[in-house]
Amino acid sequence: MLRLPASLAAWGSPDFAAALKRELAAAGAQLPLQQGLSATGYALDARIEVMLLGTEETPEEIVAKVGVFYAGIVAGCNCADDPTPVEAQPEYCELRVAIDRHPTRAAAATATLI
Numbered sequence: 001m002l003r004l005p006a007s008l009a010a011w012g013s014p015d016f017a018a019a020l021k022r023e024l025a026a027a028g029a030q031l032p033l034q035q036g037l038s039a040t041g042y043a044l045d046a047r048i049e050v051m052l053l054g055t056e057e058t059p060e061e062i063v064a065k066v067g068v069f070y071a072g073i074v075a076g077c078n079c080a081d082d083p084t085p086v087e088a089q090p091e092y093c094e095l096r097v098a099i100d101r102h103p104t105r106a107a108a109a110t111a112t113l114i
Contacts, residue, residue, distance in 0.1 A: 002030045004099050005107040011062055011099075020064060021050040024097065024111075032113045033070055036093025040072030044088055047071065053094065062099040065114065067092060 004027075010019040024031065028045030037043055051067040071088035094114040099107055 002027055002109045002111060003107050004097075004109045007109075008062065008099050008101065008107040011057075016055075017052045020052060020066070020097070024048070024050045024066065024068070027111075028070075031068065031095065031111050033068065033072075033091070033093065035113050036068070036095075037072050037091055038093075040074050040089050040091060042073050042075045043091065044071045044073065057101075059101070061101055064097045064099075066095050066097055068095060 004020065004023045007016065007020040007023050010016040025048045028048050031045075031048075033043035033045060033048075047070070049069040051069070053065040053067055055062065055064045057063070070091050070093075072091045073086060073088055095111045096114050097109060097111045099109045
């Protein structure tokens with residue numbers, strides 16, 4: 001389960017954007033990056049960069065719209081004569097990240113592809 005405790009703790013302060021970026025970049029495998037692919041077939045969860053696009057809050061949650069820059073590859077058969085490039089290709093997707101504000105839920109969050 002995705003948890004963003006530092007982001008929840010930083011909400012309302014100038015540190016929120018940095019905390020959210022840091023936690024989302026570290027949560028790579030828990031983000032729906034595979035579903036956001038547009039040019040490749042397999043998402044890589046290393047070297048993720050996050051850009052905060054906007055935020056809003058409700059009594060129940062903090063909602064952030066983020067842009068995610070990451071890489072993907074086209075997985076081939078790995079045969080000697082396979083012409084498929086194995087170099088990572090840049091990918092980008094936008095996510096809606098909702099952080100539960102209820103104290104007993106320990107900053108549980110969901111990330112969905114926009």
